[in-house]
Amino acid sequence: MSNYEAVIGLEVHVELKTHTKLFCGCSTEFGKEPNTQVCPVCLGLPGSTGVLNKKVVELAVKAGLVLNCKIGTYTWFDRKNYYYPDLPKGFQISQVFRPIAYKGYLDIDINGQNKRINITRAHIEEDPGKLIHSGGSIMTSHYSYVDYNRSGMPLIEIVSEPEIHSGEEAGAYLEKLKANLEYAGVSDVKMEQGSLRCDANVSVRPVGTTALGTKTEIKNMNSFRAVQRAIEYEVERQIEVLEDGDRVIQETRGWDENRGITLSMRNKENPDYRCFIEHELPPIELTPEWIADVKGTIPELPDARRKRLVEEHGLPDYDAGVITSSLALAEFFDAALKKYPDAKTISNWIMGELLRLLNARNMELSEAKITPDGLAALLELIEKGSISNKMGKEVFEVMFEEGKDPGQIVKEKGLSQISDEGQLSRIIDEVIAKNPKSVADFQSGKKQAVGFLVGQVMKATKGQANPGVVNAMLREKLAQ
């Protein structure tokens, strides 16, 4: 790797959060029965003409603004011509010549260093239909099925400059892009539902040179982690090709998640899209007032929120970064903080237990049953000493799964911590009586023997004794 530098540009497709499609009133709802959300416009039937969805324009402007782009005040649609079964009209309506947003950037954080990734453009385009291949993959299928529910869904394609130099940077860029668009309410940005998709253009060149190497386009990555891994693999592959004295072939390669490699996909002939202006759709003129109105609807963005968590609540920057990386997490934090005003403790539980369980179960926060009020109530129980921190974690897991009130869980599981000295005194006396050797050890100066005795008390109380109280009481009794 040391003699080569990777040069990566990302193309991200994001589905805009509208009720209806780009040019027709068909529903955009995900996961419906195939071909039940289609009409003459999105089926590309002859004689049909669509009308632009106003919400798409507003969301695209909003997306452009949160990507720090300039907004095109006079823009229009173009046709990109090619034949493929997912594209019933024989052309895709896109913005080739005048994108609605251009010249933007996102700042990412790499090992504490700020790095700016420039964005070339963000343009509106329609999604093609969805292909389902009978034989599992396109190569092994004698025929395929087409579902046009997705045809005509509104997308923006966000194209970065080739200024990304590693899989890690690509991951950070995607995280930032996702968070900004999610906060702005532009898209659901769910990769698993296809509302965010990413292709990567990857090339390598010897360090110190400026000419771009031959690039490959990597597709079929279905998580940010996959994007990062695919890029890392592809960079290594290209370096090996060059080191062997061969040349990198310009081609499209698919990421094979199971094998962790990229594979050449059969190449379409050099695409010639013969783009021209879509004359059936009038142009869009965006007035400064309209743009300002859209700007006024943009809420606090991740960077500002992160700064606020650090400055107003004293959170470490790292914590604030993790919590604000997802809007749901940030809202959860704010809500919990209202009920239990100890930011760092809440942050510890979110970053520890909550994220651990979400990751382990591969869940979204919205699927977990725990509420911010519930977490606050749990933290109060721990603070009062009713339960130990360790028991708290057990209770947390039940809340996460079942959403019950922590007090109720403590009762049901018989978890409450015994701090009552009268009750503990009896148990401690029994333990002392049963372990004369340890008692003798302690009294002859081996102070660490008290640890064993505390352990015995914990065992006798099934872990419910307050260990601090037990320790103090034992020392007191043994000193007599």
Add this chain to the structure above:
Amino acid sequence: MIISERDVEQLAFLSRLDLTAEDKIAYTKSLNAILDYLDMLNRLDTDTVEPAAHVLPLKNILREDKLQPSLDKEQALANAPEEEEGAFKVPRIV
């Protein structure tokens, strides 16, 4: 000649048109005639004229984001050359 017979072959391929040898000669001729005709525009001085993206004086024709009924599945699939389990069935793609 701006357009060669090779260009016509390529265009025909991209447009999925099967042209005979005579067709190719005829289209090469007529496409060049059209381009020559349009080339007259290059003789005009357009330095002070804004490029026109659209010829009609229309802009911002928009609709609200409101649901409209979609077609019935049967209607949607009525013109499908082949249909299976509610989907359009197409032959091998690559």
